[in-house]
Amino acid sequence: MSKLAWIDEELNTLHESGLYNNIRALGSPQGAWLNIDGKKVLNFCSNNYLGLANHPKIREAAKNAIDKMGVGPGAVRTIAGTMELHVELDRRLAKFKGVGSAITFQSGFTANLAVIPALVGKPDVIFSDELNHASIIDGSRLSGAKIIRFKHANPQDLKLQLENHRSDYRRALVITDGVFSMDGDIAPLNKIYDVSKDFDASLMVDDAHGEGVMGKGGRGIVDHFDLHGKVDVEVGTMSKAFGVMGGVVAGNSKIVEWLHQRGRPFLFSSAMTVPDVAACIAAIDILEESTELVDKLWANGKLFQSEMQNLGFDTGKSVTPITPVMLGEAEIAQKFSKELFDENVFGMSIAFPTVPRGKARIRVMISAAHSSSDLEHGLAAFEKVGKRLGLI
Ligand SMILES: Cc1ncc(COP(=O)(O)O)c(C=O)c1O
Numbered sequence: 001m002s003k004l005a006w007i008d009e010e011l012n013t014l015h016e017s018g019l020y021n022n023i024r025a026l027g028s029p030q031g032a033w034l035n036i037d038g039k040k041v042l043n044f045c046s047n048n049y050l051g052l053a054n055h056p057k058i059r060e061a062a063k064n065a066i067d068k069m070g071v072g073p074g075a076v077r078t079i080a081g082t083m084e085l086h087v088e089l090d091r092r093l094a095k096f097k098g099v100g101s102a103i104t105f106q107s108g109f110t111a112n113l114a115v116i117p118a119l120v121g122k123p124d125v126i127f128s129d130e131l132n133h134a135s136i137i138d139g140s141r142l143s144g145a146k147i148i149r150f151k152h153a154n155p156q157d158l159k160l161q162l163e164n165h166r167s168d169y170r171r172a173l174v175i176t177d178g179v180f181s182m183d184g185d186i187a188p189l190n191k192i193y194d195v196s197k198d199f200d201a202s203l204m205v206d207d208a209h210g211e212g213v214m215g216k217g218g219r220g221i222v223d224h225f226d227l228h229g230k231v232d233v234e235v236g237t238m239s240k241a242f243g244v245m246g247g248v249v250a251g252n253s254k255i256v257e258w259l260h261q262r263g264r265p266f267l268f269s270s271a272m273t274v275p276d277v278a279a280c281i282a283a284i285d286i287l288e289e290s291t292e293l294v295d296k297l298w299a300n301g302k303l304f305q306s307e308m309q310n311l312g313f314d315t316g317k318s319v320t321p322i323t324p325v326m327l328g329e330a331e332i333a334q335k336f337s338k339e340l341f342d343e344n345v346f347g348m349s350i351a352f353p354t355v356p357r358g359k360a361r362i363r364v365m366i367s368a369a370h371s372s373s374d375l376e377h378g379l380a381a382f383e384k385v386g387k388r389l390g391l392i
Pocket of ligand 1: 110181238246
C-alpha cells in the first residue's frame with residue numbers, strides 16, 4: 001500500500017460527508033457580479049465589503065508603485081525588506097485607527113501568529129471566546145500558554161473563568177473576535193473590557209470583519225464601542241473591506257515595538273509586496289475621504305435583511321451586514337446553494353464543522369458594490385428557491 005494511501009481515505013471521508021471543498025475559480029475581478037465557469041453570477045460570497053478590490057484609484061496606486069518601486073520586498077522587514085512605503089502604511093494605519101502605533105504583516109492570519117506568542121508563553125494563560133477564528137486558535141497553541149475557552153460573547157462566563165484560573169498563571173491575555181463572521185454578531189467588547197481590567201489581563205480583539213465596516217467611517221469595533229486606549233491589541237486585515245491583502249496589529253506602542261523585535265512572521269517571512277502596500281494606503285485615503293461606502297454597505301445590509309425576513313427567512317442573530325440565512329441541515333443548504341447558482345446567484349452553503357450541526361446556512365456577504373437592482377435580483381432568487389424547496 002502506498003505510504004500516502006491515508007490521504008485517499010481522508011479525502012473519501014470528506015467527499016462522503018459532503019465536507020470536501022469544491023473550489024470555484026473566478027474569471028473576472030471581484031465585484032457585485034462575477035464570471036464563474038463562463039456564467040455571470042451575482043456575488044454574495046466575497047469579503048469585499050466596500051467594493052474596493054477592483055477600485056480604479058486602488059488599481060492606479062498599485063500600478064504607480066510598481067513603476068516606481070518594483071514588486072517584491074526582497075527580504076524580511078528586519079533585514080532589507082522595509083521600504084519607506086511600509087513605514088508609511090504602518091503610520092497611516094495607526095492614525096486611521098487612532099492608536100499609538102501599528103505594524104503590518106503579510107496577512108491577518110500571520111498577524112495573529114505573530115502577536116499571541118509574542119505576548120504570552122508557557123507560564124501564562126489565554127482566555128479565548130469559544131468561537132474565535134482559526135488563526136487565533138493556532139496562534140494561541142503556538143504560544144504554549146494554557147488556553148481557557150469562555151462561552152461565546154459571554155462576559156459573565158469570562159469573569160467566572162478569570163476568577164477560577166487567573167491567579168494560577170503569570171500573564172493573562174483575553175482574546176475575542178470583534179465581528180464573528182459566520183453569524184455576523186459582535187463581541188460585547190465594552191463588557192469584556194470591564195471584566196478583563198479587574199484581573200490584570202491584557203485585551204486583544206481580532207477585528208478582521210470590523211475593519212472598514214464598524215465604527216466611524218470603518219475605524220473598527222474599538223471605535224464603535226469608544227474604547228480607544230483601553231484595548232491593548234487590535235488585529236486587523238486588509239484582505240476584506242480594504243480589498244487588498246495584509247494584516248495589522250494596532251495598539252499600544254510598547255507592544256508594537258516588541259513585535260518589531262519578537263513578532264516571528266515579521267522577522268522570518270518577507271514583507272508585504274509593493275503593490276499591496278500602495279493599494280492599502282490608497283484604501284485608507286478612500287476611507288478617510290468619505291464615509292459614503294461604509295454607509296452604503298450598512299444601508300444595503302439593513303435593506304437585504306429586512307426584505308429576507310419579510311419573505312419568511314431566518315437571518316439569525318446578525319447585527320452587521322453579514323447575513324446568515326439559516327436553513328438547518330447541510331444537505332438542504334447545499335441544495336439551496338446549487339439552485340441559487342442556477343438562478344445566477346453565488347451564495348455558498350456553510351455547514352458543520354465550520355458551524356454547529358443542524359445550523360447549516362447560506363451566508364450572504366453584502367457589499368457596498370451591490371446596487372439596489374442587484375439586491376432585488378438576489379431577493380427574487382432566494383424567494384424562488386425558498387418556495388421551490390418548501391422552506392418559505
Ligand atoms: C477573524 C479573522 N481573523 C483573521 C483572518 C485572516 O485574515 P487574512 O485573510 O488576512 O489572513 C480572518 C479571515 O478569514 C478572520 O475572519
